[in-house]
Amino acid sequence: MSILMMRAAILAQGGAAAPPGDIGSAWELDATRRPAGYALSDGNQTAINTSGGTNYLRWVPTVKAIQPTDGRRYWEVFCAASGAASFDGYLGVVSSAQREEHNIANNPIMLGSIGYRGNGTLWSSDTATASQRVTGLPTYGAGDVLMFVLDPAAASLWIGKNGIWHNDPVSGAPTWTAGGSTAFHPHIQGRNPGDGGTLRSQPSQFSYPVPPGAQALSFEEPDLSIFEVHAFIEFGWDNNLSISEFEAWLDLGGGAHLNSTGTSFFLDHGGGKALSAAHSALYIEVELP
Secondary structure, eight states: EEEEEEEEEEEOOOOTBSSSSSOOOOOOOGGGGGTTTTTTTTTEEEEESSOOOTTTTOOOSSSSOGGGOOOOEEEEEEEEEOOSSSSSEEEEEEEEGHHHTTTTOOEEEETTTTETTSOOOOOEEESSOOOOEOOOOOOOOOEEEEEEEEETTEEEEEEEEEEESSSTTTTTTTSSOOSSOEEEEEOOOOSSSTTTEEESSSSSGGOOOTTTOOEEEOOOOOOEEEEEEEEEEEEEEOOOEEEEEHHHHHHESSSSSEEEEEEEEEEEEOOOSSSSEEEEEEEEEEEOO
């Protein structure tokens, strides 16, 4: 009898490392909070100062927010090629407390916000008074790619430019830590005509790798995570399909969902037409709300 034996192993998401590819949809800038001087494009991922004029202090936040429980998040901003060689505005995160000031000519650097300015300084204040906190950072402007990692629980921000981190987001101290916020919104500001940028939130959009220990800004926990699957399949050409062993460990999410921590099946679809289960073991864990 000719027998074909096959073993397949599938390793998917598990632990701290995310699987490759995009999980979750791209983050958008908030069209309902777009000051009149900005034009949005690229599915509301790009904002450019087209009619705001010079010293335009307004800005556009994202629709979604980074929550304290989201863990460290990474994203990039591509600085618009139409802008100046050195931007005068701020890029970073705006606190939930300052989010509604997007259209009242207050730079996004107060009430717990953190802003990296194009002249190489970093500004942040936990009050309504602006304060410069860090100097000597790289300047940035048209064509540059800025990198950000935010730890929302600690209100800590790491910054980088064109692939080089100013502070290592894996082992180094943050560039700045603010006083905290119930949530943070990345934003785009184009302080002068032509300035602005494109928010990159997905791995397929990034120019540089996501640092270990962080997730892409767009990452969302999948409904089903398969940690490991082993399959042993035997094809006996004179019999029906036989599965000699199947093992799976499944995680259906951290909330009040069904979690199957261990499942193993030993099935025999051999001699007769009916299915006979020689061995079956199932372990189920249910997290109660």
